[in-house]
Every structure is written in structure tokens, then in C-alpha cells.
Amino acid sequence: MATATQDKVHATQTEIRDLKNTVAALREALETERNNKEKSVQEAIAATASEIAQLKATASALRDALEQARFEKDKSVQEARLAANHEVGQLKATVHALRNALEAGRSDKEQSVQAAVRAAHDEIQQLKATVAALRVELETRRPRN
Numbered sequence: 001m002a003t004a005t006q007d008k009v010h011a012t013q014t015e016i017r018d019l020k021n022t023v024a025a026l027r028e029a030l031e032t033e034r035n036n037k038e039k040s041v042q043e044a045i046a047a048t049a050s051e052i053a054q055l056k057a058t059a060s061a062l063r064d065a066l067e068q069a070r071f072e073k074d075k076s077v078q079e080a081r082l083a084a085n086h087e088v089g090q091l092k093a094t095v096h097a098l099r100n101a102l103e104a105g106r107s108d109k110e111q112s113v114q115a116a117v118r119a120a121h122d123e124i125q126q127l128k129a130t131v132a133a134l135r136v137e138l139e140t141r142r143p144r145n
Helices: 002-141
Strands: none
Touching: none
């Protein structure tokens, strides 16, 4: 019986040793799995942080580009307004000069017409006077019956 008990004790000790070895192997596998999982999480966090940094940089660059585009658009609009105002000023000056020239032309024309009318009137008066003088002379030279 001592052998049977010793065999049982030996079998039990072997089973305990095997169970301890299994527990140790499972602990090691679990620890390895935890380490792998932690490493994967850290890699995912690092990749995500890198992607976030890239997206922030992209957003910042786009914001800067948009701001630059707005600035350039505003500058172009301002330059266009300035050019339009300058052109309007030039056109107004041209219109004013043309009005003055037209008015001067009208005035000159009116003066020329008045001078021509006066000259024609004066010539008519002279011709009438000449005709009258010639009539008188003709009447005085004509024999009277």
C-alpha cells in the first residue's frame, strides 16, 4: 500500500507540477499577448497621432491658402474699383472737355452766323443804297418828257 500511496502522491505531484507548468505557460502566453496588444495599441495611437498631425497641418495650410486667396481677391477687387474710379474720372473730364468744346463751337457758330447775317444785312443795306443812288442818278440823267 505504501507503493500505491507513493504512486498516488507521485502522480499527484506530477499533476501539480504539470498544472504549475501549464499555469506558468499560460501566464507567459497571456503576458506575451498583453505585450503584443499594448504594442499594437501604442502603434495605433502613434499612427493616429501622426495622421492627426498631418490633418492639422493640411487644415492649417488650406486655411492659409484660403486666407491668401481672399486677400488676393480683395486686392483685385480694390484694384478694379480704383481703375474703374480712375476711368470714370477720366471719362467725366473728357465729357466736360467735350461739352466745353461743343459749347464753344456753338458759340463760335452763333457768332459766325450773326456776323454773316450782319454782313449780309450791311451788304443788303449798301446794295439798297446803291440801287437808290443809281435810281436817283438814272432819274436825273433820263430825259424828261
